[in-house]
Amino acid sequence: MGASDEYAGAAKRGWVRGPYGPRMTRARCCRTWLGAALGAALAVAGCGGEPVEMVEARQAMDTEVMVRVVAPSEELGRRWLAAAWAEMDECIARLDSYREDSHVSRINREAGLWQVEVHPLVTSCLAAAKEVHELTAGAFDPTVGPLLDLWREAAEKDTLPTDEEINKARALVGMDKLEMLVAVVQGPLSELELAPPRSPPPTREELTKTVHSVGIRKGMRLDLGGIAKGYIAGRMARRLQQAGATAGLVAVAGDVFAFGVRPRSLVPAGGDRRWGVGVQDPRHPEDRSRLYTAVHIRDQAVDTSGHAYRGFTVAGKRFSHIIDPRTGRPVDTRLAGVTVVADDPALSDGLATAIMVLGVKEGLALVEDLEGVECLLLETAPVPASVAGEEETKGPPPLIAHRSSGFAAMEYDPSELTPASAVGP
Numbered sequence: 001m002g003a004s005d006e007y008a009g010a011a012k013r014g015w016v017r018g019p020y021g022p023r024m025t026r027a028r029c030c031r032t033w034l035g036a037a038l039g040a041a042l043a044v045a046g047c048g049g050e051p052v053e054m055v056e057a058r059q060a061m062d063t064e065v066m067v068r069v070v071a072p073s074e075e076l077g078r079r080w081l082a083a084a085w086a087e088m089d090e091c092i093a094r095l096d097s098y099r100e101d102s103h104v105s106r107i108n109r110e111a112g113l114w115q116v117e118v119h120p121l122v123t124s125c126l127a128a129a130k131e132v133h134e135l136t137a138g139a140f141d142p143t144v145g146p147l148l149d150l151w152r153e154a155a156e157k158d159t160l161p162t163d164e165e166i167n168k169a170r171a172l173v174g175m176d177k178l179e180m181l182v183a184v185v186q187g188p189l190s191e192l193e194l195a196p197p198r199s200p201p202p203t204r205e206e207l208t209k210t211v212h213s214v215g216i217r218k219g220m221r222l223d224l225g226g227i228a229k230g231y232i233a234g235r236m237a238r239r240l241q242q243a244g245a246t247a248g249l250v251a252v253a254g255d256v257f258a259f260g261v262r263p264r265s266l267v268p269a270g271g272d273r274r275w276g277v278g279v280q281d282p283r284h285p286e287d288r289s290r291l292y293t294a295v296h297i298r299d300q301a302v303d304t305s306g307h308a309y310r311g312f313t314v315a316g317k318r319f320s321h322i323i324d325p326r327t328g329r330p331v332d333t334r335l336a337g338v339t340v341v342a343d344d345p346a347l348s349d350g351l352a353t354a355i356m357v358l359g360v361k362e363g364l365a366l367v368e369d370l371e372g373v374e375c376l377l378l379e380t381a382p383v384p385a386s387v388a389g390e391e392e393t394k395g396p397p398p399l400i401a402h403r404s405s406g407f408a409a410m411e412y413d414p415s416e417l418t419p420a421s422a423v424g425p
Helices: 003-012 074-095 103-109 120-135 145-157 163-170 189-194 228-243 345-358 360-369
Strands: 015-018 021-024 042-045 052-060 063-071 116-118 179-186 208-215 248-252 255-259 275-280 291-297 300-305 312-314 317-319 335-342 374-380 399-403 422-424
Touching: 052 074, 063 074, 063 228, 074 103, 074 120, 074 228, 074 248, 103 116, 103 120, 116 120, 120 179, 120 208, 120 228, 120 345, 145 163, 145 312, 228 248, 228 255, 228 300, 228 345, 255 275, 255 345, 275 300, 291 300, 291 335, 300 345, 335 345, 335 360, 345 360, 345 374, 360 374
Parallel strands: 275 422
Antiparallel strands: 015 021, 042 052, 052 063, 063 248, 116 208, 179 208, 248 255, 255 300, 275 291, 300 335, 312 317, 335 374, 374 399
């Protein structure tokens, strides 16, 4: 299925009305990483004639990207890995707003001028973002760029922005200010006139083309950082499947999607053939060996969002890097981590960000209303005031875990994670 087909499919999906607006009837969510030598393809082989599990990792988008795939042979596995990396490069060239020649960067540069013709990948990703925006009543918004820029500048100057500055940036945020068009138009006449006569004559399809274009108002800036990595993980996994793979896992900066199950020859006797994903303890962001829990997934995505992994300091106070597009301010840091499991990696990525904005009560209510979506919300417990004269409690504060109704069924002891498991935020 091409990107334009995905865009059309998004418009035709069935919807069910919930308290947060229309919702998809399909879905299931967390976030991860797996240790592998960067740039080197490693093979885990079974007995003679058995499938091999290939793993390769690279640096991209200022982060680590890892691909695992089960293949009949190392030669075929390397070919499949190459196809996944080619898909990643294609997506980055279109979607990375920090790359000057990307299509998203061109949209931002030409904001307020006219609609920019873009690759179908852009409208496909924006269609996914629009779905999450509607599901979360605006808690997720890919047009939040002006607010991100404002708070980034505040961190550089070490000065909090004024209410006036926040309101001015908020006025430039909103999906209603973004125009997206997919249209079938007649092909360029110059090409038709210069072409030699043909017999039979060109068909209607050959004389037309589908044009994808996006436009935003002056001063706006698209930022797909809250959904693009999950979207790219899904595209890479789909490319593996199209090439013939029946089992594999892709992790893009912790946004993970796994499909199929591992062959029995590659799993310890009695072991679970599903893919294992560890959820890192957000109180120890620098130590990936400190896990809070782990989940088994099959044909599902896992994404974790939290301010412990990124953030900034202004005037001596630590702030989350996630900005509430509705208020224009960083989200409350008491919610330390949000892990979402869903069958769509773009959905899990966007929802994890949105639930950080919504908070525990609204976030859980949203997930319980979505079929097949599960979540784990880790909230920092309030620390009681120290008794006078007593030494304050040392170490990280305790966490309060809030699970959706079906999350516990996917969990298992993180000490049982195998080398073929993913760990992360």
